[in-house]
Amino acid sequence: MPTIKDIATLAGVSIATVSRVLNNLGGYSEETRKKVMAAAESMNYYRNEMAAGLKKSSAHIIGLIMPTSPTLFYGDIIEGLESEAQKHGYGVIIAHASADGINLSEIISLMAERRVEGLVIASMALVQNVITQINGLPFPVVLVSTKSDKSIPYIKVDDESASFDATEYLIHHGYEKIAIAGPNISDQIAGVPRINGYKRAMQKHHLPVDPDWIFYGTFSFESGIQAMKYYFQLSNRPEAVFSVSDDTAIGIIVTATQEGLQVPKDIAVIGYDNTRVAEMSNPPLTAISQPFFEMGAKAGRKIIDAVESNQPIESEILPHTIVERRSV
Amino acid sequence: MPTIKDIATLAGVSIATVSRVLNNLGGYSEETRKKVMAAAESMNYYRNEMAAGLKKSSAHIIGLIMPTSPTLFYGDIIEGLESEAQKHGYGVIIAHASADGINLSEIISLMAERRVEGLVIASMALVQNVITQINGLPFPVVLVSTKSDKSIPYIKVDDESASFDATEYLIHHGYEKIAIAGPNISDQIAGVPRINGYKRAMQKHHLPVDPDWIFYGTFSFESGIQAMKYYFQLSNRPEAVFSVSDDTAIGIIVTATQEGLQVPKDIAVIGYDNTRVAEMSNPPLTAISQPFFEMGAKAGRKIIDAVESNQPIESEILPHTIVERRSV
DNA sequence: TTGGCTTACGTATACGTTTACGTAAGCCGT
DNA sequence: ACGGCTTACGTAAACGTATACGTAAGCCAA
Structure with missing residues (x-):
């Protein structure tokens, strides 16, 4: 050339x-x-950006690491980040880490070798030696839709309060026997806080929580199917379900419908994430909305600001909303 | 550092x-x-990869350009490409072009400046000056899920024959009054060929095609809703619909259900893409399956092969399949 | 005339690597 | 003792760009 x-x-x-x-x-x-x-x-x-970058010691690239699990909202995070990056003349380089984070450290090293200006890590749990590695990095790192300890800034919604709001939304609509489907007790970010928010709302309104109503599972559609089958054979069957993901919620709706129940008359369902499947469900799914595009964009902006002003990044809790459709 | x-x-x-x-x-x-x-x-x-890359004149990066439209399968293409790239020590840099391709040329230039080893362009229509630009590039380019003229290799399924198969699948299930929903007559890649495949299947089985049955539209959920509303007020109402996307198909199913029709008893629906929403529909959607992850992975492999062997990339038609669920 | 300022360049170095080439030391066989 | 081979290094030159610095030419004021 x-x-x-x-x-x-x-x-x-x-x-x-x-x-x-x-x-x-x-x-x-x-x-x-x-x-x-x-x-x-x-x-x-x-x-030749490599030569220019070498000379100016800046690659004008932002790194993005995401888990390899098939979730629908990653696209929005990528687009949000990339649009913000493109606006400022930055590129985005993306790498997938296995969901368990085994190869996360290696991937972070690759990002460092590429001399990214900053790094966004989305929706991954961080083990201690990765946290240590990140703290030794000479560029800013920001977590999206996850958090670790105080040392790394994050952008996310408040899971506990979002879950509280979701549960209270059901209560305000007259439901009393309310279940929670899908949380994983060992997930400190998206599991435990959601259970806590659910319990807090129930307690505030002096409603009993039947331990049987807590169906531990995953964020998948299949998990929703299993949850509904489980609820179905309960003697004290719930009237409403707060589901930890949209996929799980739709699993519940589909299964309930197949078993002859009507949503929301016989059982109400509220989802979490408000991904694109929410509006495509039948009935359309009422859900807690997380602003994924904005999260990605915000992560990009914070990194660019941090690079240009040389200031540390501050964490930010983004507001969640409830998008009302017809499943409650 | x-x-x-x-x-x-x-x-x-x-x-x-x-x-x-x-x-x-x-x-x-x-x-x-x-x-x-x-x-x-x-x-x-x-x-420092920039210094090493400068010296070795290879960045070990593959570029990926996709449209900024909210479609569900992009994630799979990215993951397929990225997994293959990672396996061979390559990174993936991704950029979004507006769906109309206005800024495509600029973005290709940015990729060239980053000295990508190869470039994957997914699901975008190419205008002539972009084709010219691509042909002048000193690295291999491969199209995924789209095509242009002979000069640029592509990886995709055969839309015409997939549409033929989808239509014939409905015919084999006893339907005769079959509609097609969503194609855009000005889309030479995913519009016209699908109409042609549909018509060819109908002709082969000596079934008449009522022009009213062709509902021109988009790939969106909303387009499906409109299609079903349109079919509903037709005097010669179709018994089955071949839909050009899963989203459109689900729009049809949801609307039909709301209007009191039963799927598939009163109206059968077959989708296209087999994205993750297909299994989440109620009833689950039978659909033509495109292997998006494999397409991404294959694009990556072809580029890496081309770089290492210095041979041109050959186009490839990937096989489609029909995933049978319960909407037919 | 001289000095100083501005404009429009050119020269040369540095960025951090990779790698061709040189070389000293050690060992072998003759 | 000598040539030749191998091993384990070091030296120095690239890769393509940005940029600090130098400078010649032109202009103006004193």
Whole structure:
């Protein structure tokens, strides 16, 4: 590929002048500019970002690490981050870590080798030695839709209070026998806080919590099917379910419908995430909405701000909302 | 950040030796290796890929460009590509182009500046000057789930024959009044061929095609809702619908159900793509399946092969399948 | 005339690696 | 003792760009 040296030769100027013209730095005559531009065009020149980045010691790239689990909202996070990055002339390099985070440390190293300007880690739990590694990194890192200890800033909604609101929303609609489906007791980020929020809402309204109503599971559609089958054979059957994901909620709805129950008349369901499947469910799913696109965009903006101002990133709790449809 | 020069100083060797040790090239004693590794560890060294890439003139990065439209299968393409890339030590840099491709040329330039090893463009229509630009690029480009002229290799399923199969599947299940919902007549890639496949199947089985049965639209859920409302007020109402996307199909199912029709008894629906919503529909959606993860992975492999063997990439038509569920 | 300022360049170095090449030391066989 | 081979290094030159610095030319004021 042609270099500025080739352009310089063809245009009959020095490489410094070519560089100045190409970067709009001024200090050249209009005539020279035309010669250089013409030469560059004719040679099909593309600037070498690696060389430029090496010299300027900045790659203008933001890294993004996500788990390899098939979840629907990742697309929104990517698009949010990428749109913000593109706006500021940054690129986004993305890598998937296995959901258990086994290879996370390696992937972080690869990002460091690429000299990313900053790193976004979405929806992954961090073990201690990864936290240590991150704290030793010379660029900002921000967590999205997850958190660890105080040392790493994060952007997420408040799971406990979102769960409280979801549960209270059901209570306000007259339901008293309310279940929670899907939480994982060993998940300190999206499991335990959601159970706590659920319990707090029930307690506030002096409603009993039947331990049988807590169906531990995953965020999957299948988990929702299992949850509903489980509830179905309960003697003290719940009238409403707060589900920890939209997929799980739809699993519940589909299974309930197949068993002859009507949603929301016989059983109400509220989901979590408000992904695109929520509106496609039948009936359409009422759900807690997480602003994934905004989370991605915000992560990008915070990193760019941090790089340009040299200030540390501050965590941010984003507001959740309840998108009302017809499943409650 | 520390450089190999710093390591060399600390370990008391030359930078060449450090480089050799760090790259496992041999030509050093075990004692030296240990000294170097210890020094590198203690300084928290990360290799500078920009410098290495500049010297070796290879960035070990594959570019991926996708439209910014909210479609569910992009995640699978990304994951397929990224998993294959990671396996071979490549990174993936991703950029979104507006769906109309206005800024596509710029984005391709950015990829060229980053000296990607190859470029994957997914699901975008290419205008002539972009095609020209691509043909002038010094690295391989492969299209995924789209095609242009002969000059650029692509990986996709055969839309015409998939549509033929979908339609024939309905015919084999006894339906005769079959509609097609969602195609766009100006879409030469996913519009016209699907209409043609549909018509060919109908003709083969000597079934009449009522022009009213072709509902032109988009790939969206809303388009499905509109399609069903439209079919509903038709005097010659179809008994089955071939829908150009899963979202559209589910829009049809939801609307039909709300209007009191039963799926598939009163109206059968077959979707296209087999995204994750297909199994979550009620009833679960029978659909043409496109292997998106495999498409991404294959694109990655072809690029890596092309780079390493210096051979051009050949187009490939991937087989589609019909995933049978309960909407037919 | 001289000095100083501005404009429009060119020269040369640095960024951090990789790697071709040189070389000293050690060992072998003759 | 000598040449030749191998091993374990070091030296130095790239890769393509940005940029600090130098400088010649032109202009103006005193």
